[in-house]
Amino acid sequence: MGFNHNDHYHPLLLDHLPPGPGVALDVGCGGGRFARRLAATGMHVEAIDRSGPMIDLARAAGSPGPGTISYRQADVSAEKLPEGAYDFISCLASLHHVPFDTVTRLRDALVPGGVLAVLGLGKPSTPADYARALVASPVNALARVVVYAGERLNGGIDPLPTAPIHETFPPMNRIRRDAARLLPGSRLRSLLFYRYLLVYRRPEEDHPM
Numbered sequence: 001m002g003f004n005h006n007d008h009y010h011p012l013l014l015d016h017l018p019p020g021p022g023v024a025l026d027v028g029c030g031g032g033r034f035a036r037r038l039a040a041t042g043m044h045v046e047a048i049d050r051s052g053p054m055i056d057l058a059r060a061a062g063s064p065g066p067g068t069i070s071y072r073q074a075d076v077s078a079e080k081l082p083e084g085a086y087d088f089i090s091c092l093a094s095l096h097h098v099p100f101d102t103v104t105r106l107r108d109a110l111v112p113g114g115v116l117a118v119l120g121l122g123k124p125s126t127p128a129d130y131a132r133a134l135v136a137s138p139v140n141a142l143a144r145v146v147v148y149a150g151e152r153l154n155g156g157i158d159p160l161p162t163a164p165i166h167e168t169f170p171p172m173n174r175i176r177r178d179a180a181r182l183l184p185g186s187r188l189r190s191l192l193f194y195r196y197l198l199v200y201r202r203p204e205e206d207h208p209m
Helices: 010-014 033-041 051-060 102-108 125-154 174-180
Strands: 023-027 044-050 069-073 087-094 111-122 188-189 195-201
Touching: 010 033, 023 125, 023 195, 033 087, 044 051, 051 069, 051 188, 069 188, 102 111, 111 188, 174 188, 174 195
Parallel strands: 023 044, 023 087, 044 069, 087 111
Antiparallel strands: 111 195, 188 195
């Protein structure tokens, strides 16, 4: 299926899972690959995507257990989320399709001590951002060649289904500003391949009203 930038960072997101089994929400789940990785840790996962065909594809792939996965078609910007319900919320390469302040609804849907982990995309806006993008280009090309060669040796390449999308990436300086304003205490880390990791933990004493 070729080199997938989002799959590459799955282990990084899983590093921020709270201890023990719990309930997770996977926003923009696509074909369900990350939802299945969450279920494999014992999490009970609600996975949503606004693309019906992608939800059908995800359901067809099943679940590895021991956790469960419930898929449904939904737009997170319009979905009414229960407050204080989730131990972990993941949002992979989907936040740029909705207003950034959607993170406040995800924030409020966390239990006290729960974690929101966003793997997002943003346009470079500082010299450091542009330098990182410059480094990423040859790394990206090499990764694609290595994966392509491996798949050819293993009998061919399976096409990777994708949801229909219209890509528009916000600048990183705006993302940093909005994250600091809307998610106080959050941590934002710039990554290769035009991605960033935004992690927010709801304070233990912050109980839903």
